[in-house]
Amino acid sequence: MKNLPQYPIPNLPENSLPRIVIIGGGFAGLKLTRSLKGKPFQVILLDKNNFHQFQPLFYQVATAGLEPSAISFPLRKIFHNTKNVSFRMAEVSSFDSEKKRVYTDAGYLDYDYLVLSLGADSNYFGSKSIEKYSSPMKSVSEALYIRNKIISNYERAINLSKMEDRKVLMNVVIVGGGPTGVELAGAMAELRNSVLPRDYPELSFENMKVVLIEAGPSLLAAMSEEAKAKAEKYLTKLGVELKMNTKVKDYDGRNVYFDDQEPIETATLLWAAGVKPNQIEGLSESSYAPNGRILVDEFNEVIDHPGVYAVGDNCLLADETYPKGHPQVAQVALQQASNLAKNFERARRGKNPEPFHYKDLGSMATIGKHLAVVDLPFIKFQGIIAWMTWLFVHLMAILGVKNKLFIFFDWAWSYLSFDPSLRLLIKPRYVRESERKELIEQK
Amino acid sequence: MKNLPQYPIPNLPENSLPRIVIIGGGFAGLKLTRSLKGKPFQVILLDKNNFHQFQPLFYQVATAGLEPSAISFPLRKIFHNTKNVSFRMAEVSSFDSEKKRVYTDAGYLDYDYLVLSLGADSNYFGSKSIEKYSSPMKSVSEALYIRNKIISNYERAINLSKMEDRKVLMNVVIVGGGPTGVELAGAMAELRNSVLPRDYPELSFENMKVVLIEAGPSLLAAMSEEAKAKAEKYLTKLGVELKMNTKVKDYDGRNVYFDDQEPIETATLLWAAGVKPNQIEGLSESSYAPNGRILVDEFNEVIDHPGVYAVGDNCLLADETYPKGHPQVAQVALQQASNLAKNFERARRGKNPEPFHYKDLGSMATIGKHLAVVDLPFIKFQGIIAWMTWLFVHLMAILGVKNKLFIFFDWAWSYLSFDPSLRLLIKPRYVRESERKELIEQK
Numbered sequence A, B: 001m002k003n004l005p006q007y008p009i010p011n012l013p014e015n016s017l018p019r020i021v022i023i024g025g026g027f028a029g030l031k032l033t034r035s036l037k038g039k040p041f042q043v044i045l046l047d048k049n050n051f052h053q054f055q056p057l058f059y060q061v062a063t064a065g066l067e068p069s070a071i072s073f074p075l076r077k078i079f080h081n082t083k084n085v086s087f088r089m090a091e092v093s094s095f096d097s098e099k100k101r102v103y104t105d106a107g108y109l110d111y112d113y114l115v116l117s118l119g120a121d122s123n124y125f126g127s128k129s130i131e132k133y134s135s136p137m138k139s140v141s142e143a144l145y146i147r148n149k150i151i152s153n154y155e156r157a158i159n160l161s162k163m164e165d166r167k168v169l170m171n172v173v174i175v176g177g178g179p180t181g182v183e184l185a186g187a188m189a190e191l192r193n194s195v196l197p198r199d200y201p202e203l204s205f206e207n208m209k210v211v212l213i214e215a216g217p218s219l220l221a222a223m224s225e226e227a228k229a230k231a232e233k234y235l236t237k238l239g240v241e242l243k244m245n246t247k248v249k250d251y252d253g254r255n256v257y258f259d260d261q262e263p264i265e266t267a268t269l270l271w272a273a274g275v276k277p278n279q280i281e282g283l284s285e286s287s288y289a290p291n292g293r294i295l296v297d298e299f300n301e302v303i304d305h306p307g308v309y310a311v312g313d314n315c316l317l318a319d320e321t322y323p324k325g326h327p328q329v330a331q332v333a334l335q336q337a338s339n340l341a342k343n344f345e346r347a348r349r350g351k352n353p354e355p356f357h358y359k360d361l362g363s364m365a366t367i368g369k370h371l372a373v374v375d376l377p378f379i380k381f382q383g384i385i386a387w388m389t390w391l392f393v394h395l396m397a398i399l400g401v402k403n404k405l406f407i408f409f410d411w412a413w414s415y416l417s418f419d420p421s422l423r424l425l426i427k428p429r430y431v432r433e434s435e436r437k438e439l440i441e442q443k
Helices: A027-035 A055-062 A128-133 A140-157 A163-170 A179-199 A225-238 A330-348 A384-397 A401-417 B027-035 B055-062 B128-133 B140-157 B163-170 B179-199 B225-238 B330-348 B384-397 B401-417
Strands: A019-023 A042-047 A051-053 A072-074 A085-089 A092-096 A101-104 A107-110 A113-116 A120-122 A172-175 A210-213 A240-243 A248-251 A255-258 A268-271 A275-277 A308-310 A363-367 A371-375 A380-383 B019-023 B042-047 B051-053 B072-074 B085-089 B092-096 B101-104 B107-110 B113-116 B120-122 B172-175 B210-213 B240-243 B248-251 B255-258 B268-271 B275-277 B308-310 B363-367 B371-375 B380-383
Touching: A019 A027, A027 A042, A027 A330, A055 A140, A055 A179, A055 A384, A128 A248, A128 A268, A140 A163, A140 A268, A172 A179, A179 A210, A179 A225, A179 A240, A179 A363, A225 A240, A225 A363, A225 A371, A225 A380, A363 A384, A371 A384, A380 A384, A384 A401, A401 B401, B019 B027, B027 B042, B027 B330, B055 B140, B055 B179, B055 B384, B128 B248, B128 B268, B140 B163, B140 B268, B172 B179, B179 B210, B179 B225, B179 B240, B179 B363, B225 B240, B225 B363, B225 B371, B225 B380, B363 B384, B371 B384, B380 B384, B384 B401
Parallel strands: A019 A042, A019 A113, A042 A085, A113 A308, A172 A210, A172 A268, A210 A240, B019 B042, B019 B113, B042 B085, B113 B308, B172 B210, B172 B268, B210 B240
Antiparallel strands: A051 A072, A092 A101, A101 A107, A120 A275, A248 A255, A363 A371, A371 A380, B051 B072, B092 B101, B101 B107, B120 B275, B248 B255, B363 B371, B371 B380
């Protein structure tokens, strides 16, 4: 895209403040932008979507518990009446650190400081067929796609006469025993145990398997022993089949293959096994760790690229406590963003920047309808109180009063009625030929 | 599809009750199915979607006022614990009235009675280019598509430097002055007057036109003179440009052309100008009126096809009061369905069927945020009380307590905050190549 003649992005307010361009409106990018509200910088936030996505609840969209809109927040709305912040929906292809210029599909943009908060995408560890046939869950769209896929499979299963063929469509296999995999497995088991048998009285749900596969020796590797043990117990009680120390070898859309076990038949393989950082053209080779994360110093400045910063899942900040880099979780992203915002402010005042120190606030995962495991720095607990803690923390983290209320109401309704009502297979109207032809040439 | 070897739809409960197959779960089909709950018939409802759609509120989905899920109701859920009703998500291609057999993409199905409640789709009156470039609104998906299109256009407009190019993307032209067109125009004008300028402070909204075009001499042709006059007044006050007695000649995706007027530039032409009945293969030529509606007698039985019935928008029942057929509105569909359900019951008891008599309960349309026009048989009124009546009637008509509450809450929130938050451009994840390849061959 760099070679195309491109005009600068128009309609940006003109001013002489130093310009910070932030690429990506995930936890890190959004937090940073919000922290710079009203500060003497011109802040331009770029994202390919016009909304922020609340990743911790994707699994509820996938299992028909929440609407996409409940966990998606229009970025423009967040920055209403904020004069020093502009948002542009644009795909960024590359940047040039000599010219201090970012190239997007909407035009180019010059910066004084550039922040890469690109996030991470699913990692298939090189398997093309798993990438092709499995379903990832790294965006609201992908979560909605999973929901639609599962409903379609049941509508198809009901029209088959052979038991064998039905099983393939009914079984759900989840790969990855982190919080995402655990929460997905719990919610899927709940669907099987309560909602689906009522929707499909013609099918026998004792034949539906929910399998959770983890390559390591335990679920929730980053959590305490108590949390791990209780998570396994809760999932087993819900009827989830757990396979630890098990690596998926291949998947062809119908069978999941292993090295030393019988294949499992399923048309639905949900992939939550790992992430790889999103990349951008413009960084030197020396700025990347072997795993593709961008190497930053303790101020989140990219190695060999002064004025370019990286925060969140796409960066690798190694220190004494975390010699291999910090965990790729929301808490790290949020804290890095806060620290970076402070350092921009300090630099403006001629002060030295402060290094980043991660304060681990703990972690949690919910399992099914009323259980969770919670590790806090000072206390670890599990069960129904943990679940209430999980509810509270997530409700508070959700942006906007209205979304908080809607989600709370939705949860309360599902909990009391045991019957979420979002089992809608709303198919997208595909883009028509006439749409593809660009009607207005962007110059 | 009739020529393909096809197996019957499996997994249907076996019983000796007379089987009624109902094609289409719109107002007519759903009402009929509900009226036959628990009656001594085996009822099989077929629809290509797994949900019923509440058409009167499509315009609120299109204008980001309501979520698709708020006005979509999973059909399976409606018939939980109803033993004599089965639902199948299937596309029906044809039927054979000799064999009494319906052909679908999921298999064939034999019937004793067949009911065609196929509804109607947009009518472009033969213009291929209007069909290609305009946006219809006859399903939740199409309404959502309109929402996404409008948001995309604004995100694109902001990246253009020429005023002329921006106008094309900002203008909205609506064709058809019936309730749908009037309600769409009012909601679009509200968006322009309140939400959009805050989302896009860089654009000048005095340049955005909302135009409503009607071929006849007035809006809301079926309503009273008072309603017509007030609707025009309210829309004009909101800043909608009204063009009566105006026929659209052509549209190329950028310009709307007329016979005797200057073209209007717009990338968004919303088509609410008319409907044509959906069709099915299997009826004789003599069963169709010239406009494609299925000719039925006063018992809704299709001419020349004993045992086959048609109710709702796709049928034409002419009587003394309505010599050209009844209006294609929800009230007629619902009343025909009730009457047909009663007649099935009477036939079983050896009684003669009762002819259909339409009881016009009146009609209404809402304009913008707090005005409406209402014609009831005994009274006609307009303004804010009419709007409250409209709200109440629509809330009561919505299925399900939860949807009622959610919509009420959503409306209250939008009304009080003047800031709906559904401006999300959630793009579908397109069906991948691997999905197209059918993994399980349906036999």
